[in-house]
Amino acid sequence: MRRRQIRLNSLYSHELKQTSPSLSLPLEMTNVLLPDGSQRHFDRPVTCRDLAADIGAGLLKAAVAAVVEGDQADLSAPLPAEGDVRVRLITKRDPEALAILRHSTAHVMAQAVMRLHKGVQLAFGPTTAGGFYYDFALEEPLSEEDFPAIEAEMAKIVKEDLEFERINKPRDEAITLCRELAQEFKVEHIETGLSDQSHVSFYRQGEFVDLCRGVHVPSTGMIGKAFKLLSVAGAYWKGDANRQQLQRLYATAFFDKKDLQEHLARLEEAKKRDHRELGKRLDLFTIDQKVGSGLILWLPKGAVIRQTLEDYLKGELRRRGYESVYTPNIGRVELYEISGHYPYYSDSQFAPIDMEDGERYLLKPMNCPHHIMIYKAKPRSYRDLPVRLAEFGTVYRYEQSGELNGMTRVRGFTQDDAHLFCTEDQVAGEFRACIEMTQEVLRSLGMDRYRVRLGFRDPTSDKYVGRPEVWDRAEAELQAVCESMNLPEMSIEQGEAAFYGPKADFVVTDCIGREWQLGTVQLDYNLPSKDRFDLEYIGPDNTPHQPVMIHRAPLGSMERFIGVLIEHFAGAFPLWLAPEQVRVLTVSEKSEAYGREVEAKLKEAGLRTTGDFRGVKLGAKIRDGQVDLVPYMFVIGEKDRDEGTVTIRDRLEGDQGAMSFDAAVAKLREEIAARTVRQVADAQAPAVSLSAGAENEY
Template identity: 75%
Template sequence: MLIVILPDDSRREFDDGVSAYDVAAGISGGLARAAIAAEVDGELRDLHAPLVVAEANGTSGKTAGTSPAARSAGAREVNVRVITKKDPEALGIMRHSAAHVMAQAVMRLHQGVGLAFGPTTATGFYYDFQLDKPLSEEDFPAIEAEMAKIVAADERFERMIVPRAKAVEMCRELGQKLKVEHIETGLAGEETLSFYRQGEFLDLCRGKHIPSTGHIGKAFKLLSVAGAYWKGDASRDQLQRLYATAYFDKKELTDYLTQLEEAKRRDHRVLGKQLELFTISQTVGSGLILWLPKGAVIRQTLEDYLKVELRRRGYDAVYTPNIGKIELYQISGHFPYYSDSQFPPIDLSEREGQKPGEGERYLLKPMNCPHHIMIYKSKPRSYRDLPVRLAEFGTVYRFEQSGELNGMTRVRGFCQDDAHIFCTEEQVADEFRGCLEMTQTVLKSLGMNNYRVRLGFRDPNGDKYVGKPEVWDRAEASLKAVCESMNLPDMSVEAGEAAFYGPKADFVVTDCIGREWQLGTVQLDYNLPSKERFGLEYTGADNAPHQPVMIHRAPLGSMERFVGVLIEHFAGAFPLWLAPEQARVLTVSEKSEEYGREVEQKLKEAGFRVTGDYRGSKLGAKIREAQLGLIPYMLVVGEKDAAEGTVTVRDRLEGDIGAMPLAEAMAKLQAEVAAKTVRQVADGGAPPPPIDRGPKNEY
């Protein structure tokens, strides 16, 4: 007998061998029709899979959670939650099934298709194919039509478990050499493997899947095709990655496609070129940003603003080198933990006349924190010295795969607005709160008030973390208490999102068209200062050595990524205080050029970033050009203005707002800059999709 415990804590008895579908049907026919999957004892399951699977010793199921009374009665207990379209897990399950349907459609239309991986992402799914014929958008209608036929056929997803040797044999018979290799290398420790079949299509896959293709519905769309490499290795097979998305509701799909169109209009790579903000040269290297003068103005303005805030909050500026000995990062744990995302070590053995590996080895700096730690450690510290707050706009380097690079938002070299605080245990709450408040202040100054705070905690089953569990528990409790005391918006705890050395609070900002970006972060660290790592100390009031606590914080994160996000958020139309060109003087005719230049000079002397257009072109053409250049204000001057000392102010958003004395116009602009006013009009309005963190770990 099996006792099923439902989410409302009610209990129902079933015979052994029942599935979640049987449970749903036992509750109501409507629930059975709506059900697409289940959560069984916290684990996602296919709807028709048995709730309890027999084991080799003749017993079955999990009994750890079974009550003594149930065990004495020979029964087992299992917690079951039936998943329908309304549940948050449902969309990902459906999209993974849609990826299989897309692959099935491609194989029907093309010969000799090699299958790689078909995972979901937070905004859709993709499948990597090995094909002789290049796919293009012209192929999309035919693929979508074939997918519609498969969905209409309502073919059931059937799971089968086979021994490892049988799995290899099946993939060889199917002619899927990439799957064979993956089984033999990537899944070397698996004794049995699972396959899913719908109709004639069979694929190696962990699952989970919806019951049948009909549950996908009609709200799916192919989006784009791109190049990819087998397992992300540029030396391996070239693949074609077909991107798509799917929703349960057609309106949600329409809203998402509308958002995509708006995102294309705001693409920072396009606007960055049009507005002359940055460039990337393949001669310099992929993922390395060259800031053009106008883009440099934005970055410098942000840095100057932050430097004022840092001084006001008691930070000391420091500078550190762009490389360090590999031993430094071995102590911190960044090497080898981050080795896959780092540039290869620089080995000086040959230069020093030594055998390979015997000389000094250096790394391009992947993080600033080990360098700041060594600055703290450069002299003895007393409790009277704490907190020590060290800040740096430090450049770091990460080796991102070429296929993952994306303009300014995914790069190989970037500058972090980094700072590290070394404090006593008693100072942690105030210091952490101060870091959160600074991040809030910075976001507010940019009009980015729509954000949520994600507390990244350790996954108890994860193996990437350094330090003892009890230390992690203390750090997480401290962080959570501070955040709860501040009543932060939409705060959530997510296991597995912590840094490898400590828990963190991430600010996830929603831009004006509904997309989410993880920007500022504050991290609490009890591990790097420990004796097992850097052995940091300060002398306490008791004259004994004590270990400080470390806080890592970056309100913006990467300057490159942050500016890339700002370009898209504002669609290139920056608020006045941040705009590369704040105003442009436009002359009605050549007769007012002398006065126009006088106005321009006075604005420059007042600290404004201003240019003048003194060409003989018509005024309307000059205005249109300034509008297209997204200049916040235009100051039009004619002969009458020259005689009266006025300017006619034209607002990019509001249009002509009339003539006024030059001093009054300058005061208006100065007030707007001082207040850091954000007046941009938000476009779009599509519902926000979750942030896309890339593919999940699936076959």
């Protein structure tokens, strides 16, 4: 039998009574419509849990939560009193279940911390893509030495099998309760962040009460033993560096211990591939605080990788009819007010620069307004369209210091950006071509595992510009194009659109199973409209028409993409992309002259080459070449000198034997021309999303 611990003093016992409707009232017939088309009829009050029990004991045991008329609900939630209601029960196998489990485990972790430490102030505890965290203010800092005690207390709470109870309260009563509980962060959040809410909800398990919108698993017992604390870091209240500093405790949880162990193994592998460590060891990039946080300094080897990618993309752009442009790194604030970037994203932009003449400038947050003004610089005819403008344009975002992460989260980055201006009749063909180009670029890097996420607007949100009928047309066009292309996997996510239009994002799975959102193609009827930039072209009827705009970036940010590539390849880049493609190693001084000749001829052949002519043993030179992840080593001995050959050593396959110099160069050139990728391993690793997770906390 479930044991419930209610340790609140008598002052709160009355205050925290369940406020959901009483189930003792007489009801009319409730007709439950299930996903398989079947129905269940009830002439009595029922909860989601009652529905699961009515269907079967196995489902009741497996059920985690429910979806009632499209909204998630706890199993304890009552169903509507009468009429038809669509219900889907969420079980442990459903994709939503893991986030619900982790959010519930975050509450258990917070409860354990409060049991072990005095004066704990609770901030927020959302789920993330790989687990969850909770932010605390404590009198004494937490460290990894505290993890065993916290995990042991969490295990006790799980064993107590405490029910998660939802409690709804009017705002004023909620503020009073949080003050009585001495939770000042929660008081502030209700007063400010939830000022438009007449009622808010809490969840209680045992003596622990937290402000939360839910949902949760039925009880702590369902959490089981597959959870693990991972790390502790600093944070700020509501992400504001000027507010109180907090401690962020990261953890993860699964329904099964095997899944947990696999996840921990992937995390260990990810540590080995950390682009920050590899970037330093391989001399690819650096960040210097004298320059500024989140600003990348590309070292020569890293610059080679970036330039090689840019040269490849520029060739593709020329082949596909794009024209290159250049735009400044700043612009007048008015430009970004017209586009909507300034009011919509002002919190993530650097402060405006005020000039003596009264003009205000902004570090460029996006390239699109600049490209729009290039389009608008002269009259356009339908015969000129499509106009395809491309630029490797650097933009700037003011990321919070706690969110910066090497190359993958920065304050200044360069986009492989392009904007297309076309007629409505050309939209499908141009959008398809953009998707195909992104596919080709990813294929050239061996990134064949991806899914396409269609980001549509949330009709209930006010963050989107433009008329609903325009959005409906754009979303329908985008979906039709993508469905016609037989993409490997496609999903639609409401609320993921850009503020000006729907988009197709490429979510790529790397070789250890992590997902990264990389390339994007976006369809835009709003920025060219009369309400924004009022773009025109003269149609065949000799009257003005509004063009359609497509935003497109196959890689996204060069910094972020190369950071992902470093981890994907663990620093061992394919030959065509490697900063050092060949290293010439001499066996002894007797072959040094020939070795230097080989090095010079390789450079003449266009191969990125270095020579190791040190007076050390060959084994040490080979070992250094392997550590430096050089794709090929040409070993030069006296026999090679006499016969005009090179002995090839492949980083992956070892000794390949002797070959004439011309044949060896031809072999490497063929591999480079084909952009062969041989490094990717473990291609069947299960996907683990690294995109932002949903926050269930208020």
